[in-house]
Amino acid sequence: MRAGERYDINDADLIEMRDTTRDLTAIYNQTPRRERGKQRELIEKIFAKVGDNVHIEKAMNIDYGINTYIGNHVFINFNFTLLDCAPVTIGNNVFIGPNVQIYTAHHPLDSETRNQHTGFAEPITISNNVWIGGGSIILPGATIGDGAVIGAGSVVTKDIPENAIAFGNPCKVRKKI
Template structure:
């Protein structure tokens, strides 16, 4: 049974985000994100070395425009030729896996944390991390929000500003808030 708050978070159990170990991991991510966002493009390249080193896994040909934000980074795995446009944020308390050739428009946000519904527990920092899995050849339109626990199938399209609250089938196109499918797969 997991003992530390980090172990609880990684196991998908309720944990307290107000924890020194988790704060240290978030601080490490802030430093890497800061390096990525402030390095001149010629020095940064496709992704700053500190940010690339933070990720659980990243193909050599990913490209992340600045500014970018992630909470931990250590829970993010990116496939070949993944592209993030400017202003994307991944709150990766849970695992976030992105398949090959997937593209994110500007301002896309992925939220893995779900805060407790009980106000007293929520104010005490109790939350649970839900993973996000995004397949290959997916296009996520600008301003879209993807909530924790969602799986998006290969070749799917998420329209701009859609709020994805449930799984998206392979090849589907979803739009709106909450996102709804508009094509037959």
């Protein structure tokens, strides 16, 4: 799965990993904001790596967590969804707006294969000093370069270079910073 090869979505080990992560995420989502120490403990259990000064608003919906690496000084706003079947890297000094969705997962286009519950995934990289506007969707395989700004409501279908302002559906570079 992590290598981008096809995998059985209903594999018992994968189901157990997802269930564990979703249970921890449910606890996180119910933990009062003033219990920051408990919240930190939970995100350290959910994600593969969590840097310093990471703030995640509620609610979040996480598929695996163990495939996601979060840098330092990261702010993730309300209603974050992460399908991290492949590695997701979120760099340092990243701001993610409300209702952002990050999807590494693909499903086959032909219904016969899709009905066999086969999936595959591609990694996503969000580099340093990136701002992702609210309601954006980041699709499998995309890399967002250092210093880029993604406008609200964008659908990122391919790589965005560093120091670019990009927005739209599909997301396109509109100017360089």
